[in-house]
Amino acid sequence: MTESAFDYNEHPHRRYNPLTQRWLLCSPHRTKRPWQGGQEKVDQDRPYDPNNSLLPGATRTSGQVNPQYECTFAFTNDFSALLPDTPEGKIGKVEDHDLFVAEAVRGECRVLCFHPRHDLTVAEMTQDEILDIVHLWINNYDELGSKPTINHVQIFENKGTSMGCSNGHPHGQIWSGNFIPEHSRISLESQANYKAAKGALLLEDYAKMEIEAKIRVISSNEHFMAVVPFWAAWPYEVMIMPTPGHHYKSLLDLDDAAQRDLANCIGRVTRRYDNLFECSFPYSFGIHQAPTDGKDYHFGQLHLLYYPCLLRSASTKKFMVGFEMLGEPQRDLTAEQAASKLNAVSDTVHYRKRLTKEEYNAKYIDSA
Amino acid sequence: MTESAFDYNEHPHRRYNPLTQRWLLCSPHRTKRPWQGGQEKVDQDRPYDPNNSLLPGATRTSGQVNPQYECTFAFTNDFSALLPDTPEGKIGKVEDHDLFVAEAVRGECRVLCFHPRHDLTVAEMTQDEILDIVHLWINNYDELGSKPTINHVQIFENKGTSMGCSNGHPHGQIWSGNFIPEHSRISLESQANYKAAKGALLLEDYAKMEIEAKIRVISSNEHFMAVVPFWAAWPYEVMIMPTPGHHYKSLLDLDDAAQRDLANCIGRVTRRYDNLFECSFPYSFGIHQAPTDGKDYHFGQLHLLYYPCLLRSASTKKFMVGFEMLGEPQRDLTAEQAASKLNAVSDTVHYRKRLTKEEYNAKYIDSA
Ligand SMILES: [Zn+2]
Ligand SMILES: [Zn+2]
Numbered sequence: 001m002t003e004s005a006f007d008y009n010e011h012p013h014r015r016y017n018p019l020t021q022r023w024l025l026c027s028p029h030r031t032k033r034p035w036q037g038g039q040e041k042v043d044q045d046r047p048y049d050p051n052n053s054l055l056p057g058a059t060r061t062s063g064q065v066n067p068q069y070e071c072t073f074a075f076t077n078d079f080s081a082l083l084p085d086t087p088e089g090k091i092g093k094v095e096d097h098d099l100f101v102a103e104a105v106r107g108e109c110r111v112l113c114f115h116p117r118h119d120l121t122v123a124e125m126t127q128d129e130i131l132d133i134v135h136l137w138i139n140n141y142d143e144l145g146s147k148p149t150i151n152h153v154q155i156f157e158n159k160g161t162s163m164g165c166s167n168g169h170p171h172g173q174i175w176s177g178n179f180i181p182e183h184s185r186i187s188l189e190s191q192a193n194y195k196a197a198k199g200a201l202l203l204e205d206y207a208k209m210e211i212e213a214k215i216r217v218i219s220s221n222e223h224f225m226a227v228v229p230f231w232a233a234w235p236y237e238v239m240i241m242p243t244p245g246h247h248y249k250s251l252l253d254l255d256d257a258a259q260r261d262l263a264n265c266i267g268r269v270t271r272r273y274d275n276l277f278e279c280s281f282p283y284s285f286g287i288h289q290a291p292t293d294g295k296d297y298h299f300g301q302l303h304l305l306y307y308p309c310l311l312r313s314a315s316t317k318k319f320m321v322g323f324e325m326l327g328e329p330q331r332d333l334t335a336e337q338a339a340s341k342l343n344a345v346s347d348t349v350h351y352r353k354r355l356t357k358e359e360y361n362a363k364y365i366d367s368a
Numbered sequence: 369m370t371e372s373a374f375d376y377n378e379h380p381h382r383r384y385n386p387l388t389q390r391w392l393l394c395s396p397h398r399t400k401r402p403w404q405g406g407q408e409k410v411d412q413d414r415p416y417d418p419n420n421s422l423l424p425g426a427t428r429t430s431g432q433v434n435p436q437y438e439c440t441f442a443f444t445n446d447f448s449a450l451l452p453d454t455p456e457g458k459i460g461k462v463e464d465h466d467l468f469v470a471e472a473v474r475g476e477c478r479v480l481c482f483h484p485r486h487d488l489t490v491a492e493m494t495q496d497e498i499l500d501i502v503h504l505w506i507n508n509y510d511e512l513g514s515k516p517t518i519n520h521v522q523i524f525e526n527k528g529t530s531m532g533c534s535n536g537h538p539h540g541q542i543w544s545g546n547f548i549p550e551h552s553r554i555s556l557e558s559q560a561n562y563k564a565a566k567g568a569l570l571l572e573d574y575a576k577m578e579i580e581a582k583i584r585v586i587s588s589n590e591h592f593m594a595v596v597p598f599w600a601a602w603p604y605e606v607m608i609m610p611t612p613g614h615h616y617k618s619l620l621d622l623d624d625a626a627q628r629d630l631a632n633c634i635g636r637v638t639r640r641y642d643n644l645f646e647c648s649f650p651y652s653f654g655i656h657q658a659p660t661d662g663k664d665y666h667f668g669q670l671h672l673l674y675y676p677c678l679l680r681s682a683s684t685k686k687f688m689v690g691f692e693m694l695g696e697p698q699r700d701l702t703a704e705q706a707a708s709k710l711n712a713v714s715d716t717v718h719y720r721k722r723l724t725k726e727e728y729n730a731k732y733i734d735s736a
Contacts, residue, residue, distance in 0.1 A: 006457020089374020164687025
């Protein structure tokens with residue numbers, strides 16, 4: 001692959017992300033520099049707070065009371081960033097790219113409770129419990145996406161105080177609206193261009209090449225695989241995508257077996273994360289899939305993205321600041337080194353469970 | 369400007385950033401939601417640490433000893449992200465946008481010590497002391513940019529532990545290389561397109577319109593002005609740009625009077641920042657100006673960007689996570705509200721100085 005003495009395990013280089021159409025800087029020689037930075041609080045303890053607004057039966061700030069849910073539960077965000085009834089309006093001429101351009105937006109935001117228990121995270125859930133979350137995503141994507149005013153449904157999860165999430169109860173969010181957010185728009189444009197140029201799916205071709213290369217794959221089953229992308233910006237960034245031969249434009253295309261494999265892959269990735277630094281690994285997670293504006297997105301492939309903020313321990317965080325904000329993202333550890341470290345820890349036994357692999361599988365995996 | 373009941377002070381909307389060519393979401397109705405998030409440590413105390421590696425006379429990790437500098441001091445970063453001697457190399461075909469694309473990069477990174485005193489920040493420096501920093505930037509941009517292998521010089525500053533900066537000594541950095549980083553590349557492309565379409569400078573037209581609009585300007589003098597940009601993503605983002613009638617492609621175009629006005633504007637912005645929440649305001653700061661690859665950048669206008677992370681107090685931070693990472697940046701407070709809050713505090717007297725405006729001006733401003 002290389003053409004000279006240049007070795008991307010050793011030498012400073014840039015890599016190109018074909019989804020975002022952006023380069024990033026990689027400085028592998030620098031992985032040994034000393035760290036004097038701030039210490040992140042490691043949030044291991046999850047004491048029971050009877051006033052947590054996401055618990056079954058809790059009264060929320062709005063005065064509404066949660067049902068005694070026993071599985072998952074979705075409700076309209078009491079502090080939604082988008083509202084269904086914003087008046088129409090525009091400033092400036094969008095087509096001319098004038099200097100003061102704004103447009104009104106409408107939408108709906110939801111909170112998704114993943115489990116009645118306050119102290120569980122996805123990494124510690126059984127495959128069946130994660131499958132319940134997959135069903136929750138599917139149902140909400142379907143229901144919101146069916147509304148004529150909703151053209152895009154963004155499912156995401158912020159986990160951990162260092163990702164700004166103030167509530168330890170396992171939960172995610174949906175922001176859905178009448179517009180396609182920038183990262184989705186650009187990712188779809190990239191996939192459309194690739195399909196037009198090559199007659200193939202960008203992410204299916206990529207999945208094939210990663211299986212061949214081996215070094216960045218951290219999990220796979222029949223329908224899904226997880227990799228540290230060649231172009232990862234965050235130290236332990238991970239993407240889950242369908243295996244070659246499977247084309248899913250959205251979660252709605254998954255049959256029962258594919259849904260179960262997705263839950264399995266999510267469980268394996270999040271367990272590797274927690275096991276890496278023996279902490280509840282903080283991340284932002286989200287799903288990129290077809291918009292719900294009724295257009296044809298045959299060129300697009302469902303994929304799930306993990307952007308974790310830790311750098312090299314439970315208490316050292318990667319900051320995307322300075323050069324990253326003014327220039328472009330930068331990382332020291334290569335994607336290949338990150339995959340190797342993730343592969344060195346278990347994806348089946350969570351570090352907090354004192355069980356053998358067999359006992360764990362019997363309890364958490366094979367019960368599926 | 370508006371065409372309907374839509375009011376951008378009240379209703380959810382998106383705004384377009386003509387420099388980055390990206391939209392962002394704004395939710396002004398949400399400014400009153402309760403906050404349960406993490407508390408940022410307020411770093412008010414700056415105890416003297418005789419081992420700080422940036423002090424005059426200090427021995428650095430590399431074993432090198434700093435001179436007894438009395439003004440400013442620049443040295444090669446002991447842990448540079450870029451190196452001058454990386455072998456040439458490429459992976460993949462860049463033109464085809466293939467899936468595994470990488471290229472070797474070369475460059476040089478420097479640390480810029482702003483002052484011999486460990487406990488001073490830019491906000492508390494005199495105009496003459498800030499002018500010394502401007503001279504330091506000019507000299508380093510000139511010297512590095514003159515090297516045939518350096519095509520771009522990124523000057524920046526990370527301030528505060530919440531921006532990942534582990535060393536409290538007033539300092540900035542330079543990462544210079546043989547490539548133009550993505551944010552600079554796109555900003556230059558936007559400015560080139562605007563010049564081609566309108567025959568005018570994007571940022572000069574913008575400066576004229578902001579002077580007319582008044583509501584986002586937070587500081588101005590003969591040569592420079594500071595605004596919270598209409599398209600600001602961070603709550604208190606600020607851009608410093610030349611006033612109409614002045615065209616500076618880079619810091620090298622500034623005469624003595626313009627250099628002094630730039631120092632004055634920087635002092636005013638950083639004092640407003642510190643006074644806003646009565647803390648040493650954390651931010652990433654950087655300068656966008658002409659690359660040093662010998663090409664003609666007549667369409668480009670020098671500008672300085674502040675990306676501060678605080679949301680509504682010294683201890684509440686804005687997190688760019690979740691929807692911001694997967695969708696697009698989002699803010700609650702509008703740019704106009706942010707400018708109004710910044711304008712409500714002094715830009716001359718720092719909150720830690722117990723001096724009248726006259727005493728302060730005599731000591732810190734008029735001495736220039
Ligand atoms: Zn949350
Ligand atoms: Zn620093």
